[in-house]
Amino acid sequence: MIDPARTLVAVKRRILLLVAVLGAPVALLPAGAVTAGYLAVRSDWTHQTTCRESLPIEEAKVRTVRWDRPEDLPGLGDYPAIHWQARAKGDPCSRGPGPTDWAYQGVVELRPEDARALAKRYEFVAYDPVVSAEYAAERTPEDLWPALSGFLPPETRWLTSRVYDELDTSSRWRIAYLDVEHATLLFMLDDH
Template structure:
């Protein structure tokens, strides 16, 4: 079968239309792959700066140090990272801050709990586990579960023996 000059034009136009229609999908697919890789790297990164103040997370006092990571809730299906953030922070406390926390709140054994700390949605997360000493025993402030922690809402846990507080907040 031989195409006429008009037939070639129609065929070229059809190919151009198919390519033009497929191009945005290819671009979004590449953006989604790049976003997913960036998101995984961002969530694996542990920060150790003094990003949070005593006003941000009420009750922790002037902490000695903090290791924190973030989780983005959602995926990169639109080619952009999800905007909803959840922070996970492990605070190293001084003795007066531990005593203040112990006196100001009723502490209960954290449940559910695993060998690595709080479980379920409150899990410490693999990025921060390297900073949790062996044998840490976490308690949960009954009044600070899903509560206003200051500038954020979340949950607060305490390992008084190791002078550590763990917060998951948003």
């Protein structure tokens, strides 16, 4: 019959022998692994909390820096002003694999001569909501984000161009609306 007290004493002796032979660091390895695991989970939680708190603030910002990928918006020339925003289409705070897609909207103030050249080069025509609905679902002037609407001129006369929208110069889907009279371009870009 096995004596539980003797078995416990034997186990304790083996642990003491292990510590004596291999040293305290090896004996403390399980405690270190638990601590490292806790810190990793805590760090991940802190990152997600910080990200989730800052995401709405970042998405609400109206940026005025020049568009950094000119191939996304070709033919604009040396425009005097731009106002744009970005919004996540997924969860950029997730630790899951893969990138998050983004949507961008903006209003560009063009020089009058660049607005005329853009309209002519890319065959812009009068905006027809029925025709645009076929390929521009939820990306029409009426879908402009509220923070950007203040940068639109009053009484716009939008023109559209499928030639411009479907140019193969960008990895993003593009929809653009041009008002030549007010030298204004409204753009909507989506990662895909």
